[in-house]
Amino acid sequence: MAESTAVTPAQxxxxxxxxDHMKDAMVRWCRVNKETLSRHFLCGTGTTARLIAENTGxxxxxxxxGPFGGDQEVGARIAEGxxxxxxxxxxxxxxxxxxxxxxxxxxIANVYDVPFANNRATADFLxxxxxxxxxxxxxxxxxDKMNAKRLATIxxxxxxxxxxxxxxx
Numbered sequence: 001m002a003e004s005t006a007v008t009p010a011q012x013x014x015x016x017x018x019x020d021h022m023k024d025a026m027v028r029w030c031r032v033n034k035e036t037l038s039r040h041f042l043c044g045t046g047t048t049a050r051l052i053a054e055n056t057g058x059x060x061x062x063x064x065x066g067p068f069g070g071d072q073e074v075g076a077r078i079a080e081g082x083x084x085x086x087x088x089x090x091x092x093x094x095x096x097x098x099x100x101x102x103x104x105x106x107x108i109a110n111v112y113d114v115p116f117a118n119n120r121a122t123a124d125f126l127x128x129x130x131x132x133x134x135x136x137x138x139x140x141x142x143x144d145k146m147n148a149k150r151l152a153t154i155x156x157x158x159x160x161x162x163x164x165x166x167x168x169x
Contacts (some may be wrong), residue, residue: 003140084107
């Protein structure tokens with residue numbers, strides 16, 4: 001598969017997400033890392049964004065709540081190149097009604113090679129990385145050839161189907 005590069009700017013665009021039973025941990029983590037976070041653009045899903053802003057004084061753009069499309073909104077921003085990092089304190093012991101959205105968010109972060117922390121330890125490693133406050137050039141898979149091959153296969157199936165339908169059956 002071909003590769004291309006993408007530049008993550010020194011001032012990161014960070015999405016902050018936490019499940020209900022993890023929101024207090026997220027707020028505490030943001031308090032501890034307030035100085036570093038204050039140098040970056042922050043957004044978060046619904047209640048999480050509001051709680052972080054109210055309890056830390058950090059400006060956090062509030063997106064929709066996770067179950068109402070917030071996780072998908074973050075995923076769309078990743079695909080558009082508008083999110084550079086995701087910090088997601090997920091609750092590993094409770095099933096979520098929007099689990100498919102969470103899985104899709106993780107997949108899209110993988111596709112675009114966006115750092116994704118799903119617990120405090122990983123978030124600590126990311127925020128203390130030397131790359132946190134400088135530009136970072138990352139390698140991203142280029143899926144154009146794979147998509148072109150897939151399109152050609154689908155077109156062939158359509159053409160063969162046309163033969164079937166036009167043969168009088």
